[in-house]
Amino acid sequence: MIGVFDSGVGGLTVVREIFKKLPDYKIIYFGDTARTPYGTKSKETIIKYAREDAKFLLDHGAKIIVIACNTASAVAADILRKESGVPVFEVIMPAVRAALSATKKGKIGVIGTRATVSSGVYETMIKKDNQGIQVISQPCPLLVPLVEEAWLNQPETKKIVRKYLQPLKNQQIDTLILGCTHYPVLKNIIKSRIGKKVVLVDSAEEVVRELKEFLAKNSGVEKSLGKDGSHKFYVSDLTPQVPKIAEKLLGRVVKMEKVEVG
Amino acid sequence: MIGVFDSGVGGLTVVREIFKKLPDYKIIYFGDTARTPYGTKSKETIIKYAREDAKFLLDHGAKIIVIACNTASAVAADILRKESGVPVFEVIMPAVRAALSATKKGKIGVIGTRATVSSGVYETMIKKDNQGIQVISQPCPLLVPLVEEAWLNQPETKKIVRKYLQPLKNQQIDTLILGCTHYPVLKNIIKSRIGKKVVLVDSAEEVVRELKEFLAKNSGVEKSLGKDGSHKFYVSDLTPQVPKIAEKLLGRVVKMEKVEVG
Numbered sequence: 001m002i003g004v005f006d007s008g009v010g011g012l013t014v015v016r017e018i019f020k021k022l023p024d025y026k027i028i029y030f031g032d033t034a035r036t037p038y039g040t041k042s043k044e045t046i047i048k049y050a051r052e053d054a055k056f057l058l059d060h061g062a063k064i065i066v067i068a069c070n071t072a073s074a075v076a077a078d079i080l081r082k083e084s085g086v087p088v089f090e091v092i093m094p095a096v097r098a099a100l101s102a103t104k105k106g107k108i109g110v111i112g113t114r115a116t117v118s119s120g121v122y123e124t125m126i127k128k129d130n131q132g133i134q135v136i137s138q139p140c141p142l143l144v145p146l147v148e149e150a151w152l153n154q155p156e157t158k159k160i161v162r163k164y165l166q167p168l169k170n171q172q173i174d175t176l177i178l179g180c181t182h183y184p185v186l187k188n189i190i191k192s193r194i195g196k197k198v199v200l201v202d203s204a205e206e207v208v209r210e211l212k213e214f215l216a217k218n219s220g221v222e223k224s225l226g227k228d229g230s231h232k233f234y235v236s237d238l239t240p241q242v243p244k245i246a247e248k249l250l251g252r253v254v255k256m257e258k259v260e261v262g
Numbered sequence: 263m264i265g266v267f268d269s270g271v272g273g274l275t276v277v278r279e280i281f282k283k284l285p286d287y288k289i290i291y292f293g294d295t296a297r298t299p300y301g302t303k304s305k306e307t308i309i310k311y312a313r314e315d316a317k318f319l320l321d322h323g324a325k326i327i328v329i330a331c332n333t334a335s336a337v338a339a340d341i342l343r344k345e346s347g348v349p350v351f352e353v354i355m356p357a358v359r360a361a362l363s364a365t366k367k368g369k370i371g372v373i374g375t376r377a378t379v380s381s382g383v384y385e386t387m388i389k390k391d392n393q394g395i396q397v398i399s400q401p402c403p404l405l406v407p408l409v410e411e412a413w414l415n416q417p418e419t420k421k422i423v424r425k426y427l428q429p430l431k432n433q434q435i436d437t438l439i440l441g442c443t444h445y446p447v448l449k450n451i452i453k454s455r456i457g458k459k460v461v462l463v464d465s466a467e468e469v470v471r472e473l474k475e476f477l478a479k480n481s482g483v484e485k486s487l488g489k490d491g492s493h494k495f496y497v498s499d500l501t502p503q504v505p506k507i508a509e510k511l512l513g514r515v516v517k518m519e520k521v522e523v524g
Binding site: 033034035036040041042045114115118141142145146148149151155156159160163236237238239240241 | 295296297298302303304307376377380403404407408410411413417418421422425498499500501502503
């Protein structure tokens with residue numbers, strides 16, 4: 001079983017990629033909708049929540065964990081790798097690798113929540129072996145609530161995206177990391193604002209591409225996952241809004257069950 | 263000690279009113295910033311959180327509880343009244359009474375979070391003894407994140423406020439209840455959009471006016487509160503953003519301490 005967790009429903013964009021690239025694998029998803037969002041909270045609180053989320057997935061038989069949340073990836077991936085005893089995938093490094101191979105001018109933009117951007121994780125990881133690369137980061141805290149309201153094409157959303165992207169446009173970036181799993185559904189308006197020549201790096205796509213490569217090489221783990229095509233979706237709170245936005249992010253309707261975690 | 267709790271920092275507008283109308287009283291405030299917002303969550307989850315928040319205040323010596331959160335007031339006030347053993351004030355009924363005395367045409371608008379509006383509590387309470395009154399409710403889920411980003415005068419905020427208020431303006435309401443403790447800081451842009459003739463009912467002002475009247479009549483409770491002018495502010499998560507927005511909502515700088523609740 002592939003375990004995927006997120007602060008809420010944004011991580012369903014990662015599940016959508018798993019559906020595309022790794023159909024038939026058993027999936028268990030946990031979205032912490034009772035405590036969402038993580039992106040405005042402190043490192044300490046996010047680590048506590050990520051540990052509880054991962055424990056839920058492991059207790060339910062996950063043999064791989066995918067942290068489908070940039071905020072939790074940024075602050076809790078190393079801790080979960082040490083503690084969980086299963087392979088842990090996160091959404092930061094795959095995006096970093098994709099951005100490094102895409103950039104020509106060495107000017108990479110990063111957009112994400114306040115917590116992700118403050119952590120400096122993208123900048124640190126990009127510059128680690130590539131000191132000459134320029135990284136321009138921009139926190140976009142209002143995009144998660146806008147996506148969760150399903151305001152995907154509203155003029156207000158376009159205006160806010162425009163405002164957030166202006167500093168990145170001014171710096172003439174050639175590659176932009178969508179550093180939050182909510183953002184892929186805004187890809188079109190981001191693309192039209194930042195310019196068609198800028199390569200958009202979608203962390204959901206990249207993590208699943210790397211997961212697929214990993215499974216091709218690690219048949220022991222691959223076999224332990226199970227391939228009966230069953231999917232289970234759990235959330236810590238279930239309002240009428242949750243299935244609505246889940247459908248938009250996932251591209252299909254799924255049954256969701258409420259559980260208590262933490 | 264007057265205990266005040268909220269899902270986050272919005273309830274500080276109620277504390278600001280206590281500072282104005284009831285200076286010198288001891289205050290303890292708890293803001294559940296680790297689980298904020300409540301307004302997008304389910305009734306069941308909100309009740310659980312409200313119980314834990316009230317318990318924290320009572321354990322620390324509160325002799326009165328003010329629920330400074332419309333969402334929690336809407337779904338948890340009656341439960342806390344039964345369970346807490348102290349007088350419980352909430353922000354719904356004072357606003358309902360004020361709106362009923364203000365309206366001339368009998369057309370009252372209500373804006374709030376999705377949970378508050380879905381609960382139908384304002385409409386139910388307004389119509390209880392006044393069936394002829396027309397209530398037009400509008401959920402405004404993006405206003406809380408906008409206020410928490412301190413985007414108080416941004417053109418994007420104005421545009422979103424305009425969009426939300428349009429249906430209320432079309433219905434020619436003459437009174438508008440600001441059904442969320444975050445909204446008083448947006449009063450000016452709400453006023454300019456909805457029109458100067460519309461009476462704005464600020465639930466923070468109304469609940470503290472009623473609390474003051476209650477204390478004038480109940481000297482036993484009043485004496486138990488203590489009046490050394492001390493204030494304690496607790497939050498369940500403390501990011502650099504929290505004191506910034508707290509200062510905007512409260513109009514002054516206060517020390518905040520992080521605690522675990524629940």
